[in-house]
Amino acid sequence: MIYKNKCPLCHGREGSVEIECDDCNGTGFEPEEGNQFAQCQNCSGDGSVEVEICPRCLGEGTVEDDDS
Ligand SMILES: [Zn+2]
Numbered sequence: 001m002i003y004k005n006k007c008p009l010c011h012g013r014e015g016s017v018e019i020e021c022d023d024c025n026g027t028g029f030e031p032e033e034g035n036q037f038a039q040c041q042n043c044s045g046d047g048s049v050e051v052e053i054c055p056r057c058l059g060e061g062t063v064e065d066d067d068s
Pocket residue numbers: 007008009010011012054055056057058059060061062
């Protein structure tokens with residue numbers, strides 16, 4: 001059985017969405033050798049990035065959930 005659920009990443013919003021940065025997992029830091037608190041390059045330390053299209057639902061606003 002496949003369910004359609006509201007996308008947990010963009011919450012079904014259309015257009016550009018702010019999502020948790022993948023590189024730093026939302027921390028804003030990207031530890032590197034010698035600098036544990038190096039700022040994440042991908043999100044500039046914000047911990048979130050704005051994307052045009054949600055990578056989870058590809059802009060659909062819903063995701064298919066398999067309950068098996
Ligand atoms: Zn989404």
